Amino acid sequence: MSIGRGADGGLEFDRDLSFANTLALPSRAEHFWHARTESGVGDGLELANAHGWPITVLGGGSNLLLPPAIGGLTLRADIEGVAFRQGRGDRVHVEVGAGVGWHALVEACVGRELWGVENLALIPGLAGAAPIQNIGAYGVELADVIDWVELVDRRDARMQRLDRDACDLGYRDSVFKRELADQVVITRLGLTLSTRPRPQLDYGVLRERVAATPSARDVFEAVCAIRREKLPDPIRTPNAGSFFKNPLVTAAVASRLLRQLPSMPHYPQSDGQVKLAAGWLIDQCGLKGRREGAFGVHDRQALVLVHFGGGTLEGLLAFADKLVDAVRERFGVVLEREPRRVDASGIYTPETGVGAPTIRASDG
Numbered sequence: 631m632s633i634g635r636g637a638d639g640g641l642e643f644d645r646d647l648s649f650a651n652t653l654a655l656p657s658r659a660e661h662f663w664h665a666r667t668e669s670g671v672g673d674g675l676e677l678a679n680a681h682g683w684p685i686t687v688l689g690g691g692s693n694l695l696l697p698p699a700i701g702g703l704t705l706r707a708d709i710e711g712v713a714f715r716q717g718r719g720d721r722v723h724v725e726v727g728a729g730v731g732w733h734a735l736v737e738a739c740v741g742r743e744l745w746g747v748e749n750l751a752l753i754p755g756l757a758g759a760a761p762i763q764n765i766g767a768y769g770v771e772l773a774d775v776i777d778w779v780e781l782v783d784r785r786d787a788r789m790q791r792l793d794r795d796a797c798d799l800g801y802r803d804s805v806f807k808r809e810l811a812d813q814v815v816i817t818r819l820g821l822t823l824s825t826r827p828r829p830q831l832d833y834g835v836l837r838e839r840v841a842a843t844p845s846a847r848d849v850f851e852a853v854c855a856i857r858r859e860k861l862p863d864p865i866r867t868p869n870a871g872s873f874f875k876n877p878l879v880t881a882a883v884a885s886r887l888l889r890q891l892p893s894m895p896h897y898p899q900s901d902g903q904v905k906l907a908a909g910w911l912i913d914q915c916g917l918k919g920r921r922e923g924a925f926g927v928h929d930r931q932a933l934v935l936v937h938f939g940g941g942t943l944e945g946l947l948a949f950a951d952k953l954v955d956a957v958r959e960r961f962g963v964v965l966e967r968e969p970r971r972v973d974a975s976g977i978y979t980p981e982t983g984v985g986a987p988t989i990r991a992s993d994g
């Protein structure tokens with residue numbers, strides 16, 4: 631059901647979100663607001679604030695764990711548009727709306743032979759979500775190309791622009807996961823790319839897959855091919871990409887493990903810590919391809935959990951806990967979850983029911 635539906639969205643009630651999260655977890659939003667402009671975002675926020683509704687912001691839903699029912703207002707900011715502007719020398723500034731598909735943006739940049747985002751091909755999700763976890767793959771992170779992020783403050787619906795430093799981007803981390811978590815809606819990003827070739831081919835097999843002087847499109851196509859070999863397409867096999875972060879351990883822990891397992895992939899960091907490969911650790915526990923009911927470990931990349939259908943968030947978390955326990959017991963390393971869990975806000979009982987436990991405000 632919906633009311634007030636216009637060019638800039640409107641309010642819908644009891645909206646099914648199973649198609650709005652790439653893990654295809656059953657979920658319903660008590661109220662749903664689909665904004666297509668910054669002022670539409672502001673209208674949705676003002677409506678929620680006037681009613682005292684908690685606010686949940688969805689992007690492409692590719693890195694989220696949704697509960698069966700979300701109370702308050704769930705808002706999606708589908709702001710379109712990509713604009714290119716020539717800067718000084720070889721620089722090109724790109725302004726992109728939060729609702730543009732990340733991969734479509736990469737294709738548009740590669741189509742203009744711009745360098746900077748070709749290694750980030752085929753990452754699911756919308757551009758607006760990219761800064762939250764500082765998306766990264768094949769030796770490149772969003773942090774390498776981002777200039778600014780525009781956002782609307784949830785409390786007063788005012789727009790702001792944060793420069794790159796204020797975003798405080800780190801490995802799968804940013805100010806949007808910490809100090810600004812649940813405070814803002816990202817509406818636009820500014821990137822700086824380059825017309826000068828600057829291939830980043832340090833990641834393992836990437837160099838072997840391209841010519842000696844590749845074009846941005848060559849690198850883009852090699853990345854797409856590598857990803858298609860290893861990672862499941864969320865449209866066919868629901869998943870949220872890496873389910874765990876690659877763990878950081880002390881040099882002493884890494885040396886202890888390397889004495890027992892000399893072939894263990896390990897990546898020393900500038901701060902002295904060592905990053906391990908969570909997928910490798912899970913794989914070594916013999917869990918790659920393991921299926922239990924509705925969920926499983928992907929059979930080509932153990933870092934990715936897949937949903938075969940009919941599962942719930944509770945089932946997924948229980949399955950993930952077993953993997954964490956297995957890795958902890960075998961290696962003494964604790965894996966941290968990567969996708970963000972959305973809070974149910976504890977106040978909503980969907981009328982149509984999704985097999986969810988009923989949550990009432992009086993329950994606490």
Ligand code: EPU
Nearest residue numbers: 767768769871872874875876895907909910913931932933
């Ligand atoms: N490995 C195994 N078995 C597995 C998986 C991995 O032995 O089942 C080994 C690989 O052979 C390799 C090492 O572990 O030696 C690392 O694997 P891979 O290169 O596939 O990358 P990853 O560390 O598992 C990270 C990102 C991916 C990103 C790739 C490529 C994280 C949490 N994940 O995975 O990002 O695409 O590097 O850069 O950092 C995502 O975040 O959703 C994502 C897919």
